[in-house]
Amino acid sequence: xxxxxxxxxxxxxxxxxxxxxxxxxxxxxxxxxxxxxxxxxxxxxxxxxxxxxxxxxxxxxxxxxxxxxxxxxxxxxxxxxxxxxxxxxxxxxxxxxxxxxxxxxxxxxxxxxxxxxxxxxxxxxxxxxx
Amino acid sequence: xxxxxxxxxxxxxxxxxxxxxxxxxxxxxxxxxxxxxxxxxxxxxxxxxxxxxxxxxxxxxxxxxxxxxxxxxxxxxxxxxxxxxxxxxxxxxxxxxxxxxxxxxxxxxxxxxxxxxxxxxxxxxxxxxx
Numbered sequence: 359x360x361x362x363x364x365x366x367x368x369x370x371x372x373x374x375x376x377x378x379x380x381x382x383x384x385x386x387x388x389x390x391x392x393x394x395x396x397x398x399x400x401x402x403x404x405x406x407x408x409x410x411x412x413x414x415x416x417x418x419x420x421x422x423x424x425x426x427x428x429x430x431x432x433x434x435x436x437x438x439x440x441x442x443x444x445x446x447x448x449x450x451x452x453x454x455x456x457x458x459x460x461x462x463x464x465x466x467x468x469x470x471x472x473x474x475x476x477x478x479x480x481x482x483x484x485x486x487x488x
Numbered sequence: 489x490x491x492x493x494x495x496x497x498x499x500x501x502x503x504x505x506x507x508x509x510x511x512x513x514x515x516x517x518x519x520x521x522x523x524x525x526x527x528x529x530x531x532x533x534x535x536x537x538x539x540x541x542x543x544x545x546x547x548x549x550x551x552x553x554x555x556x557x558x559x560x561x562x563x564x565x566x567x568x569x570x571x572x573x574x575x576x577x578x579x580x581x582x583x584x585x586x587x588x589x590x591x592x593x594x595x596x597x598x599x600x601x602x603x604x605x606x607x608x609x610x611x612x613x614x615x616x617x618x
Binding site: 375377378379380381382383384385386387388389390391392393394395444445447456458459461462465466469 | 519524574
């Protein structure tokens, strides 16, 4: 599986689908977006921090494991860190596969495992100013 | 749920995610792409035809049903008809929801039901020229 992993402090600009070559029949994207409510409080932004080198390595290993299990062609993950305003994307994943079931399964499982295994944390909820 | 349904003869240009307002924490997209192999033959393109008015109505009803069941905020479907070359998108769906499970479930179920219920057919496989 082709794997690409990026951590960035910039606003995520989602890449074009990797569907060249005629083998990919399904492309699934997921974006995790900062919501206005966090633990019952209204917020303006969340701050994320990462243990960068380890986070990239663990994400790559996770994608290798899930790609082998689900038989996907490519996976691209971008995680933003720093202060992320409400409505903007904190995590983006795009997966290409022969058929949709594999890509949907990989995305669902990746997101469950990301929260458990990858050293990226929400460090601060930034309240709205009145 | 906000619903938008389009049939088009043009190449699909995917819209920006509908994640405004702070309530949407998850955005899921699926693109069904024409593959180079169809029923064991190498093809250059597939042709799709639709019973347009009915197809749009059935897609809308299906999204209303699934949106109510899974509690999503918005769904946008674009289905292309006519001749679609290998590597280009035949069907695109984007779904916004509070959390990822709802949007992933809606997309998976929508694609299963689309093939059963919606009057859009592959009418022709166009072979590659030697």
